[in-house]
Amino acid sequence: MTAITIDGKAVSQKIKEQVEERVKSLKEQGVAPGLAVVLVGENSASLTYVKNKKKTCEALGMRSDLHQYPEDLSEEELLAKIEELNNDPEIHGILVQLPLPEHIDEFKVILAIDPSKDVDGFHPISVGNMVIGKEAFLPCTPHGIMKLLEHYGIDPAGKHAVVVGRSNIVGKPVGQLLLQKDATVTFCHSKTQDLASYTRQADILIAAIGRAKFIGADHVKPGAAVIDVGMNRDENGKLCGDVDFAAVQETAGYLTPVPGGVGPMTIAMLMENTLHSAENGLQKDKNA
Numbered sequence: 001m002t003a004i005t006i007d008g009k010a011v012s013q014k015i016k017e018q019v020e021e022r023v024k025s026l027k028e029q030g031v032a033p034g035l036a037v038v039l040v041g042e043n044s045a046s047l048t049y050v051k052n053k054k055k056t057c058e059a060l061g062m063r064s065d066l067h068q069y070p071e072d073l074s075e076e077e078l079l080a081k082i083e084e085l086n087n088d089p090e091i092h093g094i095l096v097q098l099p100l101p102e103h104i105d106e107f108k109v110i111l112a113i114d115p116s117k118d119v120d121g122f123h124p125i126s127v128g129n130m131v132i133g134k135e136a137f138l139p140c141t142p143h144g145i146m147k148l149l150e151h152y153g154i155d156p157a158g159k160h161a162v163v164v165g166r167s168n169i170v171g172k173p174v175g176q177l178l179l180q181k182d183a184t185v186t187f188c189h190s191k192t193q194d195l196a197s198y199t200r201q202a203d204i205l206i207a208a209i210g211r212a213k214f215i216g217a218d219h220v221k222p223g224a225a226v227i228d229v230g231m232n233r234d235e236n237g238k239l240c241g242d243v244d245f246a247a248v249q250e251t252a253g254y255l256t257p258v259p260g261g262v263g264p265m266t267i268a269m270l271m272e273n274t275l276h277s278a279e280n281g282l283q284k285d286k287n288a
């Protein structure tokens with residue numbers, strides 16, 4: 001059996017087309033969705049990510065402001081900038097690119113973002129609302145994974161979903177979203193003993209580990225849907241996931257490639273969250 005390749009590029013393209021349409025309609029009503037991206041320091045991966053986000057925003061007709069600061073920006077100055085963006089009616093989404101330099105308290109910065117503009121979905125209010133199933137900005141990568149499953153007709157209800165990784169941005173939230181869709185969820189991490197004994201039970205396996213080609217065919221139940229979140233470099237410096245694609249392809253039922261799987265979905269969901277925030281703002285104005 002060869003797995004069906006889950007085409008994140010194609011699915012994200014569809015989502016972006018829908019966003020573009022909705023942006024047009026919002027603009028006709030006098031609202032131009034705006035995303036502010038804040039970058040501190042010189043991290044080259046972060047710079048690539050923020051440039052991509054800005055480019056995608058603009059391609060979809062949304063405004064995007066990049067606020068770029070040197071490494072030695074003080075925490076106070078950053079918090080003041082966030083306050084300014086919180087109060088700017090033309091900005092609907094605020095994204096502070098992580099990681100921040102060590103002298104800045106990341107949690108303090110996330111807390112400072114107005115939850116109604118928290119398009120990354122990292123604010124504790126967003127996280128809390130997500131966990132109790134209330135309206136919230138969902139974190140982009142986990143939300144993108146759920147959209148991929150939905151698009152391919154993979155219903156988590158009654159399935160055993162095993163999530164390898166428990167970070168606040170991927171592992172924990174994707175497990176929560178799978179639980180909300182009635183999966184039975186198991187979380188694994190670096191202290192899990194005999195990892196393969198868990199992953200082999202998975203109907204849906206999410207790999208969010210950060211280790212190149214760590215998940216092999218012997219970790220996978222035949223026919224399982226395997227979602228590879230990892231973005232790593234292999235021994236030749238080539239981009240690769242946490243899953244050994246060539247090996248697992250022969251066992252899995254569905255498999256996401258890297259690149260072209262989860263990655264493009266993350267950015268599409270950020271666009272959708274920003275648009276959604278602008279739509280919420282308009283609705284509030286209409287109700288006022």
Ligand code: NDP
Pocket residue numbers: 141164165166167168169170171188189190191192195208209210211229230231232262263264266
């Ligand atoms: P973190 O480093 O924050 O978390 C990694 C998780 O993997 C931890 O929970 C860790 O366990 C677990 N882990 C590490 N080693 C093992 C092991 N040997 N066995 C089992 N579990 C292990 O990473 P992120 O969640 O931020 O990201 C994971 C990967 O996804 C990275 O490659 C990252 O680049 C990529 N990524 C991709 C995105 C996309 O858009 N495609 C977006 C975000 C991330 P413990 O908690 O015990 O330390």
